[in-house]
Amino acid sequence: MSKKYAQHFRAEWLKDPNYEKWLRRVEGDDTKCVCKYCHCTLSAKRSDIDRHRQTLKHKKAEKPFSTERQGTIPFEKVSSDTHVTEGNVSLFIAEHCSLRVVDHLSELCKVRFADSKGCKDFKLKRTKCSAIVCNVLAPHFSSDLKDDIGDQKFSLLIDESNDITVTKLLGIAIRFYSRSKKKIVVTFLDLVELPDCDSTGICDALKRSLKNNGLELQKLTAIGTDNASVMTGVNSGVYAKLKTEVPHLILIKCVCHSLQLAVSHATAQCLPRNLDFLIKETYNWFSHSAIRQARYKEIFSLINDGQAPLKLIHLSQTRWLSVESAIVRILQQWLELKTHFGMARHGEKCYTAEILYGMFCDKENYAFLVFLKHILGEVQRVNKKFEAEVQDPTKLLSDLLHLIDSMKSKVLIPGKTLKAGS
Structure with a gap:
């Protein structure tokens, strides 16, 4: 007697024209396969598969999937000029704005440039634009980048x-x-x-x-x-x-981040805490009250012959150098803010207004802010140079060294020098 053995599914069957459209393997069991048309399980034997393919049941189930019954879809031919136009617009969208804009932009192009070459069959919406960016432009520029490197x-x-x-x-x-x-x-x-x-x-x-x-x-x-x-x-x-x-x-x-940390640590250790309170609470006083803003605008207008005040700047928690612009704005309006809080402490009977008025009357606070304005102004100038896209590295180094020398002349006692590593 001949010995029976289990036959296993073969991957090349999936490439055979007789089986590729309807035969599928069973995951986890190579001794079985599935007919996609009939939804039935077969043993992974070539003879059984061929026998099933000749049955009336399979032939009847196969007819709806036959290419002879399906007509070809008449796609409209689009000129190459239209493809170029769509690619150019998609590239513009990817570089300058969001995909949502393309719906309106495409209609505008069709109306404005209806007679132009490449705009006759121009049709570009968000879905198509996204597909062009992801499947055409991105691989192209990625390939160019790899070749360039x-x-x-x-x-x-x-x-x-x-x-x-x-x-x-x-x-x-x-x-x-x-x-x-x-x-x-x-x-x-x-x-x-x-x-x-x-x-x-x-x-x-x-x-x-x-x-x-x-x-x-x-x-x-x-x-x-x-x-x-x-x-x-x-x-x-x-x-x-x-x-x-x-x-x-x-x-x-990052030099910019190092400058931020240096300024933050220096101010935290050496400057009075009430300056931080003065800057933050002055902004917070006006941030949620339109009435206070209107009253301050009226006071500022009376003092400055009808001019309107510039908005106070919020102090960022993560970038301490933002305090420089906040300090400059407060110093520009010191008298007006002092007058406003002097009136607010009586009109609103608010304890915060009382404290802020006392701080604006203190000349030491004004002196500290003037000192900080010049220190932070120099640091901010160097910081912005390092943030610029086009700069000469040799000039950046000289600017950084000049900043250190400038800080030494303002902070250290004459004749003192910095130790290495300090």
């Missing part, structure tokens, strides 16, 4: 952020020498979702992005980050972990 060394700028759904994302920009433009360029590389926001999760996301973009980790020469401990931690920061795999890696900390 080639096997060169490069640096990365990385930072964490949240989108509108509070999903953690890692933004990655790349800095390299562009052979096509003959200069060093900085451009967007990737935006990666972060399942975990610790140093391990960031490192894994960074490596995954480099792999997807065809870049080698060993070609990475430097990373630029903010001063967060998760990025710059000595023992388990992102830089420390990457350094174990890339020994030549250099860390470039």
Whole structure:
């Protein structure tokens, strides 16, 4: 007697013209297969499959899927000029505004440029524009970027952020020498979702992005980050972990963030706390009351011959250098604010107005703010130069050194010098 053995499903059957449209394998059981048309299970034997294909039941179930019964869909032919126009508009939308604008913009183009070449069959809405951006433009520019980088060394700028759904994302920009433009360029590389926001999760996301973009980790020469401990931690920061795999890696900390931290720590240790109260509560006094704003506008107009006051500036909790613009605005309106709070303490009988009036009458507070205005003004000037897109690195270094010398001349006693590391 012949020995029976179990036959298994073969992957090449799915490519056979006789089976590819209706035969499917059963996940987890290679001895079975399924007929898509008849919704029945068959044994994975070639003879049984062929026998089923010849049955009346299968032939009847197959007829609705036959290509002979389905007519071809008459798609309208669109000229290449129309494709170019749609691509140009999609590129404009991707660079300058949101996809929602394209519904109105496409109608405007059709009306305004109806007789122009390429606008006769022009039809572009949000769905089509999104498809062009994702499936045509993005792969094109991604491919161009990979070709431009080639096997060169490069640096990365990385930072964490949240989108509108509070999903953690890692933004990655790349800095390299562009052979096509003959200069060093900085451009967007990737935006990666972060399942975990610790140093391990960031490192894994960074490596995954480099792999997807065809870049080698060993070609990475430097990373630029903010001063967060998760990025710059000595023992388990992102830089420390990457350094174990890339020994030549250099860390470039954000100078703007360093200036922010330096100013924040210096003011927290050396300046009176009541100045912070003065700046915050002056803004809060007017922020939720239209009546107070109207009364102050009337006082300001009487003192300044009909002119309207500039709005006071809110003090940011995360960027301490924003206090510079808030201080400047308060100093510009010191007399008017003092007069307003002097009247408000009697009219509203408010304790906060009483305190603020006393602080505006104190000349020491005014002197401190004038001193801070010049100190923070110089720091802000250097900070904005580092934030600029086009700058000469050598000039930035000289500006930074000049700032340190200027601070020394204003803060230190004449004849004193800074010690190394202080």
